[in-house]
Amino acid sequence: xxxxxxxxxxxxxxxxxxxxxxxxxxxxxxxxxxxxxxxxxxxxxxxxxxxxxxxxxxxxxxxxxxxxxxxxxxxxxxxxxxxxxxxxxxxxxxxxxxxxxxxxxxxxxxxxxxxxxxxxxxxxxxxxxxxxxxxxxxxxxxxxxxxxxxxxxxxxxxxxxxxxxxxxxxxxxxxxxxxxxxxxxxxxxxxxxxxxxxxxxxxxxxxxxxxxxxxxxxxxxxxxxxxxxxxxxxxxxxxxxxxxxxxxxxxxxxxxxxxxxxxxxxxxxx
Amino acid sequence: xxxxxxxxxxxxxxxxxxxxxxxxxxxxxxxxxxxxxxxxxxxxxxxxxxxxxxxxxxxxxxxxxxxxxxxxxxxxxxxxxxxxxxxxxxxxxxxxxxxxxxxxxxxxxxxxxxxxxxxxxxxxxxxxxxxxxxxxxxxxxxxxxxxxxxxxxxxxxxxxxxxxxxxxxxxxxxxxxxxxxxxxxxxxxxxxxxxxxxxxxxxxxxxxxxxxxxxxxxxxxxxxxxxxxxxxxxxxxx
Numbered sequence: 001x002x003x004x005x006x007x008x009x010x011x012x013x014x015x016x017x018x019x020x021x022x023x024x025x026x027x028x029x030x031x032x033x034x035x036x037x038x039x040x041x042x043x044x045x046x047x048x049x050x051x052x053x054x055x056x057x058x059x060x061x062x063x064x065x066x067x068x069x070x071x072x073x074x075x076x077x078x079x080x081x082x083x084x085x086x087x088x089x090x091x092x093x094x095x096x097x098x099x100x101x102x103x104x105x106x107x108x109x110x111x112x113x114x115x116x117x118x119x120x121x122x123x124x125x126x127x128x129x130x131x132x133x134x135x136x137x138x139x140x141x142x143x144x145x146x147x148x149x150x151x152x153x154x155x156x157x158x159x160x161x162x163x164x165x166x167x168x169x170x171x172x173x174x175x176x177x178x179x180x181x182x183x184x185x186x187x188x189x190x191x192x193x194x195x196x197x198x199x200x201x202x203x204x205x206x207x208x209x210x211x212x213x214x215x216x217x218x219x220x221x222x223x224x225x226x227x228x229x230x231x232x233x234x235x236x237x238x239x240x241x242x243x244x245x246x247x248x249x250x251x252x253x254x255x256x257x258x259x260x261x262x263x264x265x266x267x268x269x270x
Numbered sequence: 271x272x273x274x275x276x277x278x279x280x281x282x283x284x285x286x287x288x289x290x291x292x293x294x295x296x297x298x299x300x301x302x303x304x305x306x307x308x309x310x311x312x313x314x315x316x317x318x319x320x321x322x323x324x325x326x327x328x329x330x331x332x333x334x335x336x337x338x339x340x341x342x343x344x345x346x347x348x349x350x351x352x353x354x355x356x357x358x359x360x361x362x363x364x365x366x367x368x369x370x371x372x373x374x375x376x377x378x379x380x381x382x383x384x385x386x387x388x389x390x391x392x393x394x395x396x397x398x399x400x401x402x403x404x405x406x407x408x409x410x411x412x413x414x415x416x417x418x419x420x421x422x423x424x425x426x427x428x429x430x431x432x433x434x435x436x437x438x439x440x441x442x443x444x445x446x447x448x449x450x451x452x453x454x455x456x457x458x459x460x461x462x463x464x465x466x467x468x469x470x471x472x473x474x475x476x477x478x479x480x481x482x483x484x485x486x487x488x489x490x491x492x493x494x495x496x497x498x499x500x501x502x503x504x505x506x507x508x
Contacts, residue, residue, distance in 0.1 A: 017489065017491060018495065019498065024298075180286070184284070187285065204447055204476045205286050205288065205473075205475060206472065207291070211285065211286070227451075228451055230450060234479055234483060237482040241298050241299070
């Protein structure tokens with residue numbers, strides 16, 4: 001016997017559930033999700049990522065707008081993939097984020113200039129999907145060009161390695177894959193780099209968000225879900241139940257991303 | 271009612287200060303009871319961690335314990351199982367395959383699980399990828415053993431479905447720091463609901479990860495209740 005008997009109550013047969021996440025989320029809304037993808041991964045089972053379905057997923061999670069990149073551009077053809085996305089710029093809730101292919105640094109630099117001239121505010125890098133390591137010359141080349149153009153960089157990859165090609169450039173970078181295991185590395189790198197930010201997606205230890213806020217300020221945190229390939233509810237729930245102040249929560253839920261995308265100084269293409 | 275069958279007590283070596291936050295993380299998500307292992311026992315010294323946890327549990331009414339076993343130190347393990355399981359505050363056994371360098375398919379893990387089976391208590395075993403299939407095989411080979419596949423294989427959750435279907439004494443708990451879309455719904459659709467449990471990995475991982483992933487599956491009331499607490503109550507005889 002354990003001395004803590006559990007009463008065996010009747011099974012519920014209605015809608016009640018012990019896992020009522022929305023009660024915990026409360027009124028929280030996301031005004032800008034920094035990590036959303038259109039398209040599918042051909043090497044994975046997963047959602048097809050059609051724009052309509054993705055926007056429905058976001059709406060169901062009270063995500064009002066998203067910085068969206070297109071997997072077609074990341075995995076196959078940069079130009080047509082980005083053009084598909086840029087054509088959606090007028091669509092409510094879509095903030096287009098261009099992608100470049102790090103396997104082609106020459107073409108990537110060319111595409112960065114085209115994106116900047118088309119009015120894109122951000123570019124997204126897919127090093128893991130493209131098999132590119134942080135030390136490859138391509139990454140530093142693209143990082144320099146993006147910083148020079150004033151494009152915010154949203155990048156995947158292990159933050160312990162991918163901080164380095166962006167160091168000392170003065171650009172704005174959002175690390176999309178920062179895991180709480182690597183939080184300490186992000187904190188010490190970002191302490192010297194005011195332009196370094198992180199997505200909240202994998203900062204799901206009991207105190208990671210609070211630690212970033214205490215060490216660097218909550219303005220470095222941006223809600224990111226990776227919808228539709230990840231569950232948007234998880235980072236939403238973590239943020240809603242965090243120890244951050246209400247104003248900080250609202251900032252993480254989109255205020256910071258909006259400010260970053262609007263205020264990063266744009267520079268003319270060369 | 272929610273029972274967390276995969277939780278921890280104690281400090282971690284990452285950049286985090288959560289040694290004293292077990293109850294706070296439970297309260298945040300309405301988790302009534304948790305079965306915890308001592309981080310010291312899991313990561314470094316099983317007897318020392320078990321001893322510290324035994325003392326801590328004396329003052330806790332919402333927590334139960336796992337006796338942590340290092341398959342490389344079976345004499346110590348035997349002594350700890352004898353010392354702690356009869357008292358009632360420890361209700362299962364925890365084995366971490368990575369921290370002890372004891373893969374699921376290794377002879378020493380098999381030996382450790384044979385020892386556990388003799389106690390009549392379930393074992394929570396860390397699984398990742400395809401190792402959950404090895405766990406099903408070991409479980410089938412050891413009469414009476416009941417095992418929980420911790421993390422249900424993480425990215426190997428489809429292997430976990432196969433493992434649970436191969437062995438009805440193998441249970442799945444879902445905690446993971448990643449939440450790929452549809453993972454929980456797929457497992458629930460493919461596995462006998464009597465074999466599903468809820469676990470968080472707190473205080474390493476915030477319960478939002480497992481709680482949110484399970485909530486996202488939109489389970490019906492009876493299935494959600496089984497996962498939340500009914501199956502745990504039966505498995506641990508609470």
